Amino acid sequence: MNEHNIAEIRNLAGLATPMALRVAVTLGLPDRLRGDGAAVERVATDLGVSPVALGLLLGHLAALGIVERAPTGYRTTDYGATLCSDADNGLTNFLHLDMAGGRAEMAFVELLHSITTGEAGYSRRYGRDFWADLARHPHLRESFDRQMTHRFRDQIPRLVAGYDWDRFSTIVDVGGGHGTLLAAILAANPRVRGHLVDLEPTATEAGRTFSAHQVEDRVQVTARSFFDPLPEGAQAYLLCDILHDWDDEHAHRILARCVAAVHPAGRVLVVEPVGGRHDNTEFDLAMLVIFGGRERRVDEFRTLASAHGLVLDTVIDLTDQRCLLEFRLAGTG
Structure with a gap:
């Protein structure tokens, strides 16, 4: 048994890191923790989330190099600043769970349905197709248009x-x-x-x-x-x-x-x-x-x-x- 191959495939298949990055961007953590950073309890209170759970998330983000421990709690690293909303690199739209790109990516949980039927998984997940979703939620259309403009730039x-x-x-x-x-x-x-x-x-x-x-x-x-x-x-x-x-x-x-x-x-x-x-x-x-x-x-x-x-x-x-x-x-x- 090749332990290296097992570990490599497990790493490729793991969902913890992709979802941690998406949740971090959705919560705006790279922006909030710029500069001197902030304590977990303070950020949790501001966001209305569980301080214990947020600490677990930030611990994993620290292992990834997105944030680092600081005297004040956690702060965004230079590497993590790539995920800030003003980085102008398209990543925010791609990862944010309430923007067109990030929301669409979550349709991958329905990939088995798409492979089985040849149909989109998006409508199965959200109850309407991608374009109907944009029509229903103007902020999604706005973020989609920005995403397309950025992709061509x-x-x-x-x-x-x-x-x-x-x-x-x-x-x-x-x-x-x-x-x-x-x-x-x-x-x-x-x-x-x-x-x-x-x-x-x-x-x-x-x-x-x-x-x-x-x-x-x-x-x-x-x-x-x-x-x-x-x-x-x-x-x-x-x-x-x-x-x-x-x-x-x-x-x-x-x-x-x-x-x-x-x-x-x-x-x-x-x-x-x-x-x-x-x-x-x-x-x-x-x-x-x-x-x-x-x-x-x-x-x-x-x-x-x-x-x-x-x-x-x-x-x-x-x-x-x-x-x-x-x-x-x-x-x-």
């Missing part, structure tokens, strides 16, 4: 520079969120006009993004679901990190809306991780358990699109995480 320069966006006079960003990508495309290509479609209040925030980038005179914003008819006649319909959030049935509905609206000589552009190229196995499981989606492979995209008369022209590696798949209508060049 560092990749936007390469997404913009890696493709000839200037070939299109008009681009509709379908489900474009706060508009950070479309704003960057328009800023870099002064001849291009844009149109963003997303739900409220996301659409309103996108308008502010376009104003901040001084491109508001070349862009429209429509507050609408992408399951409804899209603005017609544009030369390009951009789906960035959209299709992997949906099962095939809903992905077909989204593509059908794009095909119904696109100019006959236009393009449907899909930007997202692609299975076998830039996918991540953990993220792949997350797409399944949260949304019932997945990171599709090139041949799966080709099959999905062909049902709508779309032909895959090219696949471009834009970043180390995302590809661009360019589709045209069959019979056009």
Whole structure:
């Protein structure tokens, strides 16, 4: 019996540390214990939690190096400051149990259900699917929008520079969120006009993004679901990190809306991780358990699109995480 392997697998499978980090962030402990720190009893009183239980949690966080013992009780280490709310690294949203990212991660407790049925575990855990949950709880939608904006932030320069966006006079960003990508495309290509479609209040925030980038005179914003008819006649319909959030049935509905609206000589552009190229196995499981989606492979995209008369022209590696798949209508060049 290999004791090292047993210990390693036990460490991989253990839930104590992942949950301790999530609870620490949810309670705001890294922020509260900055500087000189504070005594367990004082923090417990402020938070309305059990001092004995909080002491156990802080003891484990100290073993992880997130906090350290101090004359005053416990204080956040430089390492632990990575979990502070102002660290601007996306971890708070990913771990906080009452933000979109952290809440969604807890759907992994339903992974067996997802593997058995091929369906999302999120609705089984929370009684409604991810998108209905966002609609019901505005603070979740707000945190989700922030999460998406943060996730793209560092990749936007390469997404913009890696493709000839200037070939299109008009681009509709379908489900474009706060508009950070479309704003960057328009800023870099002064001849291009844009149109963003997303739900409220996301659409309103996108308008502010376009104003901040001084491109508001070349862009429209429509507050609408992408399951409804899209603005017609544009030369390009951009789906960035959209299709992997949906099962095939809903992905077909989204593509059908794009095909119904696109100019006959236009393009449907899909930007997202692609299975076998830039996918991540953990993220792949997350797409399944949260949304019932997945990171599709090139041949799966080709099959999905062909049902709508779309032909895959090219696949471009834009970043180390995302590809661009360019589709045209069959019979056009």
